Amino acid sequence: MxxxxxxxxxxxxxxxxxxxxxxxxxxxxxxxxxxxxxxxxxxxxxxxxxxxxxxxxxxxxxxxxxxxxxxxxxxxxxxxHGVPESLELDLSPKFVVGYVKTKEPHENADKLNVCQVDIGTETVQIVCGAPNVDAGQHVVVAKVGAIMPSGMEIKEANLRGVDSFGMICSQKELGLPNAPEEKGIYVLTGDLKAGETFDF
Incomplete structure (x- = not known):
């Protein structure tokens, strides 16, 4: 934040x-x-x-x-200044490296997949519509509570009957320079560990 x-x-x-x-x-x-x-x-x-x-x-x-x-x-x-409450915040990183453990087709939507993603402290379920998402990838995860560069807040969601807790991000959604126009998540390479902070 x-x-x-x-x-x-x-x-x-x-x-x-x-x-x-x-x-x-x-x-x-x-x-x-x-x-x-x-x-x-x-x-x-x-x-x-x-x-x-x-x-x-x-x-x-x-x-x-x-x-x-x-x-x-x-x-x-x-x-x-007499503000009646203090500011209590979860300051843990909201954009982290995630590892896609499994990918299964969504039972109610042809273009959606249900992924189990290790984010270091836990494994969360994320519904993803990107055509290039797959098990075994390291990806960028915006956790619940993250604020995207567009100003959108990531919230718990239910997509066509399946709960989703976060978002697997594309380069464009992260506002990265020279992001490709075609749809697809940002697949990370290198020596990475689930849960690491992703700085951008």
Whole structure:
């Protein structure tokens, strides 16, 4: 997960995006320098905008990986400005190397396959429609909770009656430069281990 700071473009504001929301049902609460943005129906917190604190955190403009140290600093700021809850997040990597253990045809869809994928800590079931997916491959898996470069959040899904927990990604979906236009997942090569963080 990442946070964003752009002093030159928008001023001293640290943007902490947590979830996607419907722009027609968003509201916010102001707590000192902190704006909490939330969904008016579910009451889920979608993110925080933190003003006039980035310079104190000695942040440079750009995207910053949210780690335990930065999370602790953000929670100190939230507490100092009277935000009633702290930010509790799973900071484990959301894009990892997966190993496709098995591939079986989907019983209700000709172009879908049901894959059992080792992601290091567990084996998850992922429904995949890519024509080139196969058992024995190392692939890039976006775990549940991952935010794709497009802004789409990966959620648990049920595809034609089969549960799916994550997504096997193509180069295009990952926003990689010179990604091929033809459909197909990104098959990794080299000395790889299931569960390794995939940085891109």
């Amino acid at each position: 990442h946070v964003f700071y752009n002093r030159k473009g928008i001023g001293d504001c640290l943007i902490v995006p947590l979830k996607q929301g419907d722009r027609y049902q968003i509201d916010f609460n102001q707590y000192g320098h902190v704006t909490k943005i939330y969904d008016t129906e579910s009451k889920e917190v979608l993110g925080y905008n933190i003003f006039r604190e980035g310079s104190n955190m000695e942040l440079e403009d750009g995207k910053h990986k949210l780690d335990e140290v930065m999370l602790a600093k953000i929670n100190q700021i939230l507490d100092r």
